[in-house]
Amino acid sequence: MSPSAADASASVGAIPIRITINGESHALQVEPWTTLLDLLRLHLDLTGTKKGCDHGQCGACTVLVDGKRINSCLTLAVMKDGSEVTTIEGLAQNGDLHPVQAAFVEYDAFQCGYCTPGQICSAVGLINEGHAQSREEIRELMSGNICRCGAYVNIVDAVEHAMAHRRQSPRNPEARS
Structure with missing residues (x-):
C-alpha cells in the first residue's frame, strides 16, 4: 500500500470501498468527499487522468466506469464502490496500445x-x-x-x-x- 493510500485508510470518518481499477482490485478507506479523480491521482498515483477545471466542463478527467465515460472530478469515490474503473493507464494490453x-x-x-x-x-x-x-x-x-x-x-x-x-x-x- 502506498503511503498516501495508508494515510487515507487511517483517516477518521473514512468509508471502506472496494473498487477495481485497471483490472486490479483495491480495498480502500476514503473520506466521503474524496472525488474519484483525487482517489486515482493522490491515493493511487495514477496521474494519467488529468485535473483540468475541477467542475466537469473540460473533460480532462474522463475515465470509464463500468464501460461508460464519466467526469471523475464530479464523482465521489464512495459512489463507485464495487465498480470497475478504466483509466488511460489501463487501456493498453500486454504492451499493445488500445x-x-x-x-x-x-x-x-x-x-x-x-x-x-x-x-x-x-x-x-x-x-x-x-x-x-x-x-x-x-x-x-x-x-x-x-x-x-x-x-x-x-x-x-x-x-x-x-x-x-x-x-x-x-x-x-x-x-x-
Missing part, C-alpha cells in the same frame, strides 16, 4: 497532450456506446472534452478511424460481415 490510442498517434490527435488521456477515454466510451455514425455526431458526442490546442480535426479523424477498425475487427462480436 486501437484508439494507436489512432491518436497515427493521426497526430494531440498537441500539448494534456487533454489526451480524457479525449482517449471519452473516445473509447463513445465507440462502446455505438451512437456516433458520422463526423458531426463524433464532434457532438465528444464536445464535453476540450482541447485548448485545437486538435479537433485530428481527434475526429482518429475516432473515426478507430470506429472503422472496430467494425472490421474479427474480435468484435458486433463486427459487420
Whole structure:
C-alpha cells in the first residue's frame, strides 16, 4: 500500500470501498468527499487522468466506469464502490496500445497532450456506446472534452478511424460481415 493510500485508510470518518481499477482490485478507506479523480491521482498515483477545471466542463478527467465515460472530478469515490474503473493507464494490453490510442498517434490527435488521456477515454466510451455514425455526431458526442490546442480535426479523424477498425475487427462480436 502506498503511503498516501495508508494515510487515507487511517483517516477518521473514512468509508471502506472496494473498487477495481485497471483490472486490479483495491480495498480502500476514503473520506466521503474524496472525488474519484483525487482517489486515482493522490491515493493511487495514477496521474494519467488529468485535473483540468475541477467542475466537469473540460473533460480532462474522463475515465470509464463500468464501460461508460464519466467526469471523475464530479464523482465521489464512495459512489463507485464495487465498480470497475478504466483509466488511460489501463487501456493498453500486454504492451499493445488500445486501437484508439494507436489512432491518436497515427493521426497526430494531440498537441500539448494534456487533454489526451480524457479525449482517449471519452473516445473509447463513445465507440462502446455505438451512437456516433458520422463526423458531426463524433464532434457532438465528444464536445464535453476540450482541447485548448485545437486538435479537433485530428481527434475526429482518429475516432473515426478507430470506429472503422472496430467494425472490421474479427474480435468484435458486433463486427459487420
